[in-house]
Amino acid sequence: MTAIKQEDLIQSIADAFQYISFYHPLDYIKALGEAYEREQSPAAKDAIAQILTNSRMAAEGHRPICQDTGIAVVFLKVGMNVTWPDATMSVQDMINEGVRRAYLNPDNPLRASVLADPAGTRKNTKDNTPAVVHYEIVPGDHVEVICAAKGGGSENKSKFYALNPSDSIVDWVLKTVPTMGAGWCPPGILGIGIGGTPEKALLLAKESLMAPVDIHELIDKKKSGAALSRVEALRLELYEKVNALGIGAQGLGGLTTVLDVKIRMYPT
Template identity: 55%
Template sequence: MSTIKEQDIVDSIAEALQYISYYHPPDFIRHMAQALEDEESPSARDAITQILINSRMAALGRRPICQDTGSVNVFVKLGMGVRIESDKTLQEMIDEAIRRAYLADDNPLRASIVIDPLGSRKNSGDNTPGMLSVELVRGDLMSITVSAKGGGSENKAKFTVLEPSQSVADWVVSTVEGLGAGWCPPGILGIGVGGSADKAMLMAKEAMNEEMDMLELVRRGPSDKIEELRLEIFHRVNGLGIGAQGLGGKVTVLDVRIRSFPTHAASLPVALIPNCAATRHMHFELDGTGPAEFADPSITDWPEPILDRTTGSYRTVDLNCLSDEEISSWRCGDTLLLRGTLYTGRDAAHKRMVETLREGHAVPVDLRGKAIYYVGPVDPVGDEVIGPAGPTTATRMDRFTEEVLAGTGLKVMVGKAERGKEAIDAIARHRAAYLVAVGGAAYLVSKAVKKARRVAYDDLGMEAIYEMQVEDMPVTVAVDTRGQSIHLLGPALWRKQH
């Protein structure tokens, strides 16, 4: 019998959440470094390079890898010989830890959880509650896995029930091909097979947090049916040509993790949950002797060549002097460095702008001939102008694109992932352009922001409209004025060649 104190649980989880906000797991860095060596697509290599540079910068600066510091998932395997010394529920303890971690003065994390999801969707303000899963096991230890799951990859979770004779690999590959780039590849696929709908989804979520070993598995070959399936899916998904950030390339997935469980003879439940380039998780155990201790990783874990990145192939663009001629000269795949005024706006801001336009009024910011960035930044600390400020998934803004372009004169949008046909048609019709910044490089992007102030919709918090002054912010042209999309052309090119 061991007795674990409430404070040790709270302290350990709070520290773990801070830790994973700025440290990638070492196994992820190793696999990303190998991906950079293997990748041949220039656009994808640039994206992977930015992710690695950002990861190192976040580790050194102890600031979030990604602006989306995620929903908190806590998996507890509680030994039946454990007594928890507390009058609180485990959920209450975990929420206290989340509150402390996300409101920390020296490294505040973005609160993304909204309460009343079917109604007001008001932000909880402290990222509570967490998503808790508990399993009673033998022993006198409390085993805890903590992860922070970003919304872009979580939104791509899929579930199906196959017939027992159908191929799991076929379904996974077909499903990943249709996911788009909103899950920020390259990343990890967590797959749960068997059980029931809820069991399969839980296994997929847990599988993502296992230590990556695909480099070793490729080297030695499979030793059982599960490893054979992992390798098959790994090679087939990478053969799709999706590449980093969906720009086209050889590396889309770094590892495939699979868990299985007995199921009904008539069923083959399969769950798929991708984890993004901001993979964040850690595991620790409590035995009653005090809180967990976490050792900082060695900075040598990051590959040295990433420090030599140059920007010689980038073209500098002055956002304060955008002309139709300038924008029309951009082509899919061009890499740009943005300078000048850049406004921000996500889902809530776009919804309000469209409502205002429909009422016959002008929006509160003059966007004529300007650029807008789909981002919800982390609050700044110290002398920071703004906290980590990576792009959010642009697809969610597709429904607003035509009305915003037509009603405001906006010319340039910056986000991540692909645009749908409706949005691409609107972009071409208005001779506008869509650019992508690298998802998973939020701290790197924030260093390009030299000034920032809220200028509209202050009550929306991180979804308010900011006016930012940027300098040398790296982006890639994803949809040009002709309606050409790199998220269609890039993967098609690499799927054909490789």
Template identity: 65%
Template sequence: LQYISYYHPPDYIRSLSHAYTRERSPSAKNAIGQILLNSRMAAFGRRPICQDTGLVVVFAKVGMDARIKSTASFADLVNEGVRQAYLDPDNPLRASIVADPLATRINTRDNTPAVVHVDLVQGNQIEITIAAKGGGSENKARFTTLNPSASVSDWVVNTVSTLGSGWCPPGLISVGIGGSAEKAMLLAKEAMNEPIDMAELIAMGASSAEEGLRIELYERINALGIGAQGLGGLTTVVDVKVATYPTHAASKPVALIPQCAANRHLKFTLDGSGPITLQ
């Protein structure tokens, strides 16, 4: 969590640098340049990319043969890691989580609890994807249940056009389709942490309906002209993710979750050999 607080994923920086090179709008180009400069300063100074250091979301794929030598629950172990990361005296991160969201909304002061999703899988390793999701982009998440014959592309584009710039573009739009209401949201949330590969996908061409929808949405969303920080220009998204799951014949659940320009996430695997080393 400390690492992703000040290091952007390299694929995002590459995509944003390309967007900067091709941008023709002076305002948008300046906004992208400021994001890139801020990223560089954060990395060298080891200080947060953004003052909103996020809600921690963890997706864990736990091998059924893996042994965790602890009496604490998996969620408790994650929360202890969150606590230590956000209270690190060398780089304290802003605590944004409030208990009792309905009434008192008292800050927990250590950014716990995290939102933890655990899947049991084959094997003896633990694969963890950890993200710190900003409030501005999370507040723009949307869900609908379409008629089976309705266009997902039209709904997504129409919805993005109403979001404004409060989700802090340029970033990503992630779409989950199918399953149930909660499954569609989980599909979208997990897919947004996949590597940015839109340039490669366009070069190779779509080989599935999902890939075709990704390219179509990427082009249509960028054609809206929202642009960097809402200042117009060519790039609103650097990628669009689409994940699907079987669903009821009467339904087409669709979830949309934006990812902001902070884009904080990391995937790693624990194999029992010791702590991981991040470079």
């Protein structure tokens, strides 16, 4: 049995949300840098340069990458052999306390955007709680926590559609992406969930975004002549065709609209 202390989980959540507020993942920065080198449009190249410059300034100054510091999303996998011997709070409450500490940190306060009673008074909770938490009980004696601060620009562009079996996923994506405008701040990563029920498909899409940027590995694999799996081939096809739309960085045109396309599937 592994004992998890309440304070350890709370502080880990707080530290994680502070960390991701001012550090881009290295894989994203590398992919964006490569996109900058490839870009031919002056406007798009300048937009990418501004994103990279802003990222460095945020990292050096420990200040938010974006003024929209997102709604707190936590993916939690709890081992069946884990115990919580000193817990006086539920796991949900522990996570909320961690989010509260992160967003109210006086050294780097983060914008609180969550509204209670969203169909009524729309009153700000003032500490960005409650978090959206997805739980999974798994074998083992560890707790795995993945934190994401999902900005409204990308969240509000989320789309769901129930396709017929004969419909083309590629055609639907290519029809849908141009309707999203530039509010999701491209270049970004496109996450797609296929199968399950409606809520499962949406969860798969969000989970897919937690994986590292690795589309370059698929490009190299295809060039080597190695066979791609069905999902790999679909990812690569969408990556090439979405970028061919010419939406580009911040919607200014250019070669790169997406840095990667992620897909997760579930039987349906």
